[in-house]
Amino acid sequence: MTQYEEWMREAIADARLAFDTGDVPVAAFVLDAAGNRIGTGRNERELHKDPTAHAEVLAIREAAQALGDWHLLDTTLVVTLEPCIMCAGAILNSRIPRVVFGAWDEKAGAVGSVYDLLRDRRLNHRVEVVAGIEAEACADLLLDFFSSKR
Numbered sequence: 001m002t003q004y005e006e007w008m009r010e011a012i013a014d015a016r017l018a019f020d021t022g023d024v025p026v027a028a029f030v031l032d033a034a035g036n037r038i039g040t041g042r043n044e045r046e047l048h049k050d051p052t053a054h055a056e057v058l059a060i061r062e063a064a065q066a067l068g069d070w071h072l073l074d075t076t077l078v079v080t081l082e083p084c085i086m087c088a089g090a091i092l093n094s095r096i097p098r099v100v101f102g103a104w105d106e107k108a109g110a111v112g113s114v115y116d117l118l119r120d121r122r123l124n125h126r127v128e129v130v131a132g133i134e135a136e137a138c139a140d141l142l143l144d145f146f147s148s149k150r
Contacts, residue, residue: 004100007031007078008134011102014042015055015080015141021047025141028055028079030063030072030096038075039063055079056087060094072096080138082109082131088117092125100130102138 007029014027023043030039041058045051056079064070076098077091083101088110091099099111099118110117111129118127 002133003035004078004130004133007100008080008102008138011078011080012134012137012141014040015138018042018044019145023047025145026055026079026081028059028077030059031076031078032067033074038066052086054084054087056083057090060090060096064094070094076100081105081142082111082113083118084108085110085115085117088115091118091127092123095125096127098128098130100133102132102134103142104132104135104139 011027011029015025018025021044023046027042029037032038039059039062041055041062043055044053044058056077059077060072063072063075072094075096077096078100080102082103082105083091083099084105101111104113106113108114112131118129
């Protein structure tokens with residue numbers, strides 16, 4: 001098993017906790033250069049009635065607080081679902097250099113499927129993207145959630 005797969009399996013376990021709050025099961029965490037978690041988040045929009053409470057945003061906020069700096073240089077963001085436009089903006093603004101994600105988001109993805117903001121040469125920061133890690137397991141978690149809502 002690769003390091004990326006190991007990280008994604010941890011994120012999938014975190015994402016399952018969102019079922020308890022009725023939130024879409026997406027989880028993210030930020031790792032420092034040594035591979036230590038410095039920020040963790042899962043979707044909490046329903047829990048807090050906050051449209052910005054996406055897993056990535058919460059993990060980035062926690063990591064910035066842990067480092068005492070909004071520049072998250074030498075970090076990696078791991079997330080179970082391809083980030084949306086808002087989250088891609090937060091990734092760019094925090095200067096995260098690498099994103100590892102699981103499932104593609106064919107409706108709202110901003111890291112290669114619908115848009116590709118993280119690698120847009122017109123912007124002042126570009127991000128290394130590692131996509132599709134444990135994609136099927138990540139997608140299955142989302143399918144289970146949405147099928148239970150129908």
